[in-house]
Amino acid sequence: METERKAKAYPILKYLETYMLDVHKQYTPGEAMEKALRYAFAVWIRIGRYVQDGHFNIDNNLMEQAIRPITLGRKNYLFCGNNEGAENNAIFYTFMACCREADIEPYKWMKEVLSRPLPDMTEEELTKMLPSNFK
Numbered sequence: 001m002e003t004e005r006k007a008k009a010y011p012i013l014k015y016l017e018t019y020m021l022d023v024h025k026q027y028t029p030g031e032a033m034e035k036a037l038r039y040a041f042a043v044w045i046r047i048g049r050y051v052q053d054g055h056f057n058i059d060n061n062l063m064e065q066a067i068r069p070i071t072l073g074r075k076n077y078l079f080c081g082n083n084e085g086a087e088n089n090a091i092f093y094t095f096m097a098c099c100r101e102a103d104i105e106p107y108k109w110m111k112e113v114l115s116r117p118l119p120d121m122t123e124e125e126l127t128k129m130l131p132s133n134f135k
């Protein structure tokens with residue numbers, strides 16, 4: 001993979017770097033394009049690592065997809081009605097995220113947990129029902 005990146009991506013990145021250096025002279029400090037180019041120059045060494053090491057991705061799409069539900073949830077929190085509703089939402093989302101992390105189907109986990117008489121359980125029994133301990 002690294003060999004292919006060096007053969008195909010490196011020439012493109014080198015051309016882009018040369019182009020940015022030439023174009024940068026056309027803009028005055030403070031202009032939006034000049035700020036964007038200055039930012040690109042500041043992170044350019046990290047972009048170069050993409051070519052040198054096959055472990056790096058050229059984008060962060062996987063991370064963006066992973067946090068999308070959190071971002072959508074954050075917008076929904078504005079409509080919780082009150083602080084208690086927002087706190088309940090946060091607890092719910094935390095349990096769903098814990099299920100995903102433990103590779104447990106959230107619906108199955110919630111159905112099982114809600115079918116048990118929770119108020120009568122001991123703290124140890126409740127701890128066993130957490131997604132990370134759920135069997």
